[in-house]
Amino acid sequence: MEFHHISVMPEETVSGLVTSREGIYVDCTLGGAGHSRLIADMLMAEGRLVGIDQDTAAIETARERLADCRCRVDIVKSNFSRLENVLAELGIDKVDGVLFDLGVSSHQLDTADRGFSYMQDAPLDMRMNQQAEFSAYDVVNGYDADELNRIFREYGEERWSKRIAEFIVAARREKPVETTGELVDIIKRAVPAAVRNAKGGHPAKRIFQAVRIEVNDELGILENSFRAAVSHLKPGGRIAIITFHSLEDRIAKNVLKEMARGCICPPRLPVCTCGHKPEVKLLVKGTAASRDELERNSRSKSAKLRIAEKL
Template identity: 45%
Template sequence: MRSTDENGQHAIDGHVGRSGHVPVMLSRVLDLLAPALERPAPVVVDANLGLGGHAEALLAAHPSLRLIGIDRDPVAIERSTERLAPYAERATLVRAVSSELSSVLAEAGCPRVDAALFDLGVSSPQLDESERGFAYSYDAPLDMRMDRDQPLTAERVVNTYSPGDLARVLRDYGEERFAARIARLIAEERSREPIVSTKRLADIVRTAIPAATRRTGGNPAKRTFQALRIEVNGELSALETALPAALDALTLGGRVVVLAYHSLEDRLAKQVLAARTKETGPPGMPVPLPEHQPRFRLVTRGAELPDEEEVTRNPRAASARLRAAERIREPVDEDRA
């Protein structure tokens, strides 16, 4: 399950699974991936498994499908393993970061796949446990780790980064126009006492932002919390590696679907897909050489949005943006795996 609310967190869409949760834009995801999976023994990789809502629906819709699910969070792996128990013989679930996609596929014996799904951002396993500190709506330790075995936490970022580095994180990952002001106030406050809770950080951010600005646009801490979460978990760098790797792994006719929930994710997905769907040869050539022809085509026109019914049912789904592409040519001189 993925969704985005004012905390930069994910919402859910219209299909109730065995666990009672429903994934974002499920029907559209199934429709877009179906042409790639209507072949003998297809393979799909779900690069952000979460609670396994999309995975469950895909396995149910395609009886010969093999699914490889990736998630860095052991809680997500545990819960999705339970959810997907009826399909255990066809589902391989791996605790890993999505940037490790290529090695996960190789170890699973499936270096090539027929479809790939990216459902980005924070998932229910993180949101269900308030003590993990992803939200500003309740008081909790300032953690924000998707993988709780990793050393970097939001508390460490807030209390040890220089004001300049903090401002960079807030500006680049939160698109926060008051990044420098917030960073300066954080530095002042932590000099008195370390900042260890979500409530204290949210209060500091609120104080740093001008009163007139605080009156609109939702909770003033939302961009700061998004930025810290992305920094702690290396989310954009993981996507920068994982999405090209998934495209490289796709078979002819294979498809990828990306669900993004904020502009940074969507912009990166758009750039990666656009680069793969363009000719790469010199301009003005009457007929592009084979090695310069695009290997992919876009399946969606721009970013698709959830329909009004879904948004009405779940307003947090409004931030979802979906893009899809299909492999139309193999790389020149590549031996098929």
């Protein structure tokens, strides 16, 4: 299957990120190289692009789509939580820009056997890194009711988390839950009919999001990765973050807001004694996709773009 993914807010992101045509830029979520191709096209031969992704299909596609770029291109199969290691291995200390386009790609959703979609029946998988051993099967069949309830509530913000967890545990006493279709059927039985039939999206949407986040530790790696990115920016360099749900956006917002703060002394102190200085300046504070883009790409509906500049 051809790797298909429509990058969200591409022009807004890349124009806000790239400030030097001879700079070094890191795309921490390479995917199908949509953003990376636009970045590379803005760079001169002296520029450099580093693309990071843990998905084998994404890596293969990116190599093809970036093969004729005039700038230097380094493609690394890794998780962006290893950003500092990746840069060190490439002999890079400071960069001009870092991009994070979070969430699951269109290709991953549309490839049935990856198990990301509740709309297609497939083995329970949801691994962004296909070489990882831990999968959605292990979460759904290995976590007890309390653990399932916790991730459904925290990562899916699911109102019926406890009931769904109990239904899953009861179902797997008969046999393991092996496919996305089986999981969807259990969720539908657990959620009251009046809720299922109300407007507000598919009843399995939040549960699949929660399981995917747990499998890939999506939230756990964000704060440290954002801070590592800023620490490797040159003065004037920029970090751009695209989020797709409130949990990851809250982390991005809070980290950038904290790094943009100056004095952190208690308000009651008459003069500043902390000496704390802001590390970044906020440039874009949660811009949404345009109406035209929403019409072209429905998956951009929940996206938010944040950009900050290193001081």
